[in-house]
Amino acid sequence: MLIAQLPQTNSTAAATNAPSQFGNATNKYGKLWSSLKEVCELLHIPSTGLGSEEGTAFQHVQFKAGQRVHTIGQPFDMLYIVNSGFLKSVLIDEFGNEQVLSFPMKGDMFGIDGIHSKQYASETVALTSCDVILVPFKALTGLGRKYPDLETSVFGVMSRELVREQAMVSMLGSLSAEARVARFLMMLSDRFTKMGYSGKQFNLRMTRQEIGSYLGLTLETVSRSFSAFNAIGLISVDQRAIEIKDPETLRTLRRLPPSKARAKQTIAKAADDSCDLAAA
Amino acid sequence: MLIAQLPQTNSTAAATNAPSQFGNATNKYGKLWSSLKEVCELLHIPSTGLGSEEGTAFQHVQFKAGQRVHTIGQPFDMLYIVNSGFLKSVLIDEFGNEQVLSFPMKGDMFGIDGIHSKQYASETVALTSCDVILVPFKALTGLGRKYPDLETSVFGVMSRELVREQAMVSMLGSLSAEARVARFLMMLSDRFTKMGYSGKQFNLRMTRQEIGSYLGLTLETVSRSFSAFNAIGLISVDQRAIEIKDPETLRTLRRLPPSKARAKQTIAKAADDSCDLAAA
DNA sequence: CGGCACGTTGAGAAAATTCAACTCACGTGG
DNA sequence: CCACGTGAGTTGAATTTTCTCAACGTGCCG
Numbered sequence: 001m002l003i004a005q006l007p008q009t010n011s012t013a014a015a016t017n018a019p020s021q022f023g024n025a026t027n028k029y030g031k032l033w034s035s036l037k038e039v040c041e042l043l044h045i046p047s048t049g050l051g052s053e054e055g056t057a058f059q060h061v062q063f064k065a066g067q068r069v070h071t072i073g074q075p076f077d078m079l080y081i082v083n084s085g086f087l088k089s090v091l092i093d094e095f096g097n098e099q100v101l102s103f104p105m106k107g108d109m110f111g112i113d114g115i116h117s118k119q120y121a122s123e124t125v126a127l128t129s130c131d132v133i134l135v136p137f138k139a140l141t142g143l144g145r146k147y148p149d150l151e152t153s154v155f156g157v158m159s160r161e162l163v164r165e166q167a168m169v170s171m172l173g174s175l176s177a178e179a180r181v182a183r184f185l186m187m188l189s190d191r192f193t194k195m196g197y198s199g200k201q202f203n204l205r206m207t208r209q210e211i212g213s214y215l216g217l218t219l220e221t222v223s224r225s226f227s228a229f230n231a232i233g234l235i236s237v238d239q240r241a242i243e244i245k246d247p248e249t250l251r252t253l254r255r256l257p258p259s260k261a262r263a264k265q266t267i268a269k270a271a272d273d274s275c276d277l278a279a280a
Numbered sequence: 281m282l283i284a285q286l287p288q289t290n291s292t293a294a295a296t297n298a299p300s301q302f303g304n305a306t307n308k309y310g311k312l313w314s315s316l317k318e319v320c321e322l323l324h325i326p327s328t329g330l331g332s333e334e335g336t337a338f339q340h341v342q343f344k345a346g347q348r349v350h351t352i353g354q355p356f357d358m359l360y361i362v363n364s365g366f367l368k369s370v371l372i373d374e375f376g377n378e379q380v381l382s383f384p385m386k387g388d389m390f391g392i393d394g395i396h397s398k399q400y401a402s403e404t405v406a407l408t409s410c411d412v413i414l415v416p417f418k419a420l421t422g423l424g425r426k427y428p429d430l431e432t433s434v435f436g437v438m439s440r441e442l443v444r445e446q447a448m449v450s451m452l453g454s455l456s457a458e459a460r461v462a463r464f465l466m467m468l469s470d471r472f473t474k475m476g477y478s479g480k481q482f483n484l485r486m487t488r489q490e491i492g493s494y495l496g497l498t499l500e501t502v503s504r505s506f507s508a509f510n511a512i513g514l515i516s517v518d519q520r521a522i523e524i525k526d527p528e529t530l531r532t533l534r535r536l537p538p539s540k541a542r543a544k545q546t547i548a549k550a551a552d553d554s555c556d557l558a559a560a
Numbered sequence: 561c562g563g564c565a566c567g568t569t570g571a572g573a574a575a576a577t578t579c580a581a582c583t584c585a586c587g588t589g590g
Numbered sequence: 591c592c593a594c595g596t597g598a599g600t601t602g603a604a605t606t607t608t609c610t611c612a613a614c615g616t617g618c619c620g
Contacts, residue, residue, distance in 0.1 A: 091450050099450040113446060115432075115439035121446065141432060145425050152395075152421060158438045159395035165445035166393060166401065170371050170379040172452040173496035177576065208599065216453035218577055223600055239585080239599070457608065488567065498609055503568055519567070519617085 031083070033057040034133055036143065042081055042107050042133070045153035056143065059134045063087075063126040069110075071123040076114030078134055082106050085130025086205040089122045090213075100214040102164075103127070103206060106195050109135075109157055127205045172216045175254070180215040181225035182250040185235065189244050199247075204240040311363070313337040314413055316423065322361055322387050322413070325433035336423070339414045343367075343406040349390075351403040356394030358414055362386050365410025366485040369402045370493075380494040382444075383407070383486060386475050389415075389437050407485045452496045455534070460495040461505035462530040465515065469524050479527075484520040 036056050040047035060083060063069060069080060072092060082104050089110055091099040101122055104110045114120040115137065144151030171180055193199035204211070208219040208226075215222070229235045234250055236243040244250065316336050320327035340363060343349060349360055352372060362384050369390055371379045381402055384390045394400040395417065424431030451460055473479035484491070488499040488506075495502070509515045514530055516523040524530065 091446060093450065093454065097454065099453055101446050101449060112439055113443050116436045116443055121443050141428065141435070145428065145431070148421065148425065151425070151431075155421070155435075155438070156396045158435070158442070159392055162438070162442055162445060163393050163396055163401050165442060165449060166371060166381050168449050169381060169445060169452065170373065172449065173379055173493065174373065174377065207597090213453065219599080220578085220601085221576060224576095227600070487565090499567080500569085500610085501608060504608095507568070 031131070032060050034060065034083075039081060039133060039135065040150070040153070042083065043109065043153070043157060044107060045156065046149065049149050050147055056139070061132050061134060063130045063132060065126050065128050067126050069124040069126065069130075069132060070114070070120045072121065073119050074114075076111070076118050076120055077137055079109055079111045079137055079140065080104075080124070081133040081135060082108050082110070083131040083133050085132075086127040087124050087130060087132075088127055088206060088210060089124045091122050098213060100206075100210050103214070105191060109161070112158055112161055177215075177217050177221045178225045178228065179254050180217065181211075181222055182229065182234075182253040184211065184215055185229075185242065185244065186247060186251045188242075189247065199244065201241070201243045204242060311411070312340050314340065314363075319361060319413060319415065320430070320433070322363065323389065323433070323437055324387060325436065326429065329429055330427055336419070341412050341414060343410045343412060345406050345408050347406050349404040349406065349410075349412060350394075350400045352401065353399050354394075356391070356398050356400055357418070358416055359389055359391045359420065360384075360404070361413040361415060362388050362390070363411040363413050365412075366407040367404050367410060367412075368407055368486060368490060369404045371402050378493060380486075380490050383494070385471060389441070392438055392441055407490075457495075457497050457501045458505045458508065459534050460497065461491075461502055462509065462514075462533040464491065464495055465509075465522065465524065466527060466531050468522075469527065479524065481521070481523045484522060 034042075034057065036050060036058070037047045039058055040050070063085070069087065070078075084106055087104045087110070089101045089104060091101055093099060102108075102110070104124065110124055111120060113122055140154060141151075144154055171183060175183070188202065188204075189199040192202045206214075208222045211217075212219045212222045226235070226237045229250070230237045234244075234246045234253075236245060314322075314337065316330060316338070317327045319338055320330070343365070349367065350358075364386055367384045367390070369381045369384060371381055373379060382388075382390070384404065390404055391400060393402055420434060421431075424434055451463060455463070468482065468484075469479040472482050486494075488502045491497075492499045492502045506515070506517045509530070510517045514524075514526045514533075516525060
């Protein structure tokens, strides 16, 4: 049973030469194959200018909560795109501690970290039932060569991930615990809104522990932040159910009790040498 | 004064049409143009299988300490590779505070974060005199289409940056101040070693403030950590001059006084469902 | 010889973690 | 069907880490 969901390494081949007899078949779990165009739409990249590519289809695989999509060290040959469901990508540090890196959800690509060393650097686990599209890396670069715009878009998707990680680093480096939790909630709210769900009311799919790991905090600190926001009326919380009541405040919150506004001296300095980009 | 620091968009144009009459010319500041092969070597990616590409050359530009290579919001069309010197890439948050994201040095590519939104998301400033190679993004993707292995390598370079950011997030999320500083020193030591310099003795090119920003700490905490390491004999510090005396300890250090080793319960759980992934 | 940016150090304050107790929801098995 | 065990979440109190503020040293540039 457990074994059943293996990413068949050879599925690469399977996906590349799209068994067209399966066409757009679906089973009771949903779609089994997606066209290139559908994949592009999921990633929010333009699919104009692409040929029909009737030979190309990408396989879907279903995962149940708790199942792993890929593990650390596993040979890389596949990128993944979330079609539905929620996952977490984690790093396991030298002594078994788990560090959550991201919570991939609909439209997100993951597995990118495997390209460099030909092995995945992280592992990705389903938090809920998921439908994931397999994208053989070789097939994707092949298509990219044929369609320059597609290739540029793929670079764009990777760049977006990098920007996201940078924003994360910045957040971890400079915001208080409460500010991080507040932004996390708004980030989820925005994602849910984009997915067409309510951005006001939603259910968390992850534990306090996982949120804490993601934000560089302990689960108690996360819990306390939720309680504090609840007390002030910024949100209402009941276990995993969240209701956003004051998005504006949450989005810009920096600290709860004392709000020592101190504009850093950095500004002055920045203004100073601001005109010195070499004219080349 | 404040207004003056606008990015000169036109430096782009100069670089794009490679004036071939300059050939491999060098001036007193060093090389002016590099071949594709030289660029590949700098990035540590294979250059085998590439044609001679006599028409292709990449321009070098020199920057002095304090000068900006690109700024936030500037239109993206160029990637950069460090040939020599040290820089910092920073994000400026909503109220002027600077967050250091990386310290690009020889062989590093930067500017990648601009691909996604067609504008740079960060700004990069020279910390010392620098020699930087300009790589027009369009030219690079064009070459990538011609040489599939090159294209894969470019994806690899971007993936490597992503892995690096992930490691950073993990470090910020889980290590104590002293552990971060220790790892930072070893990271520099390793880079210097790879560049052929001494990994034992070197000079920091950045201020305590910049190190602190990079590590999510205050400059005082960084300074105190240096002093503490010095006191225990792990390093010797004098202003910017560092001597690594006990690399092994620095590399694995987690905390200075109390070393509460607590293996998280996470391990047990992880071991549990570890057989989910298909053995493939 | 200032002025100034950088760095060090100390003392007190604040933020976040740790440890611990307790509650709640849920699913298993008697 | 209910008791019980378990994982998740909440809350409090004590402790630790890190920050903040402030004073002071040092080297460099004009």
